[in-house]
Amino acid sequence: AQSVTQLGSHVSVSEGALVLLRCNYSSSVPPYLFWYVQYPNQGLQLLLKYTSAATLVKGINGFEAEFKKSETSFHLTKPSAHMSDAAEYFCAVTMDSNYQLIWGAGTKLIIKP
Amino acid sequence: DGGITQSPKYLFRKEGQNVTLSCEQNLNHDAMYWYRQDPGQGLRLIYYSQIVNDFQKGDIAEGYSVSREKKESFPLTVTSAQKNPTAFYLCASSMGTGSSTDTQYFGPGTRLTVL
Numbered sequence: 001a002q003s004v005t006q007l008g009s010h011v012s013v014s015e016g017a018l019v020l021l022r023c024n025y026s027s028s029v030p031p032y033l034f035w036y037v038q039y040p041n042q043g044l045q046l047l048l049k050y051t052s053a054a055t056l057v058k059g060i061n062g063f064e065a066e067f068k069k070s071e072t073s074f075h076l077t078k079p080s081a082h083m084s085d086a087a088e089y090f091c092a093v094t095m096d097s098n099y100q101l102i103w104g105a106g107t108k109l110i111i112k113p
Numbered sequence: 114d115g116g117i118t119q120s121p122k123y124l125f126r127k128e129g130q131n132v133t134l135s136c137e138q139n140l141n142h143d144a145m146y147w148y149r150q151d152p153g154q155g156l157r158l159i160y161y162s163q164i165v166n167d168f169q170k171g172d173i174a175e176g177y178s179v180s181r182e183k184k185e186s187f188p189l190t191v192t193s194a195q196k197n198p199t200a201f202y203l204c205a206s207s208m209g210t211g212s213s214t215d216t217q218y219f220g221p222g223t224r225l226t227v228l
Binding site for chain 2: 009032034036041042043044045046049051090092100101103104105106
């Protein structure tokens with residue numbers, strides 16, 4: 001069965017520091033991967049998606065993610081954290097066309113001043 | 114502006130009552146979805162619809178019902194059979210191209226609390 005694991009339910013970084021949010025998937029076929037962000041009491045907003053065109057994907061708000069097939073990972077990074085990045089981040093994967101996304105449990109990003 | 118609206122934002126219900134959550138989109142998307150979100154569990158799919166007058170059960174459809182009479186509308190009814198309905202409910206839509214890269218766009222959510 002397909003699954004997505006996000007390591008760390010909470011990640012805390014200082015303002016200006018590197019942000020690294022981890023996502024690993026299980027799959028025997030090439031996946032399509034998504035990162036979404038959710039601010040408190042709001043819906044989800046697409047940050048970026050991997051569709052096999054390029055392994056390094058750039059998204060909104062300065063975020064990017066790199067697809068590493070050998071590590072079955074799609075970690076999200078940002079060089080310098082900003083207070084406005086405080087939110088919950090979700091990784092999701094789909095491997096077929098049945099319209100279903102498999103979701104990770106989410107990681108709350110906390111930014112320390 | 115194009116987007117997805119959900120109403121109400123907060124909803125309170127007494128045990129044993131049915132309640133309907135509204136979801137409307139003006140993106141001209143074919144596919145629509147309902148998710149339930151609980152703390153620490155990510156999103157779980159309740160129902161989805163690929164086209165008007167058709168819908169399929171997701172992973173946790175028991176205690177819920179939907180209809181898709183219009184392309185732009187996909188209301189969700191939480192019935193009294195749902196054992197633990199208190200949660201944050203999210204509606205989403207996508208073009209429904211049948212491609213795995215089809216992107217889902219989300220509404221602002223409705224927080225349902227059963228008293």
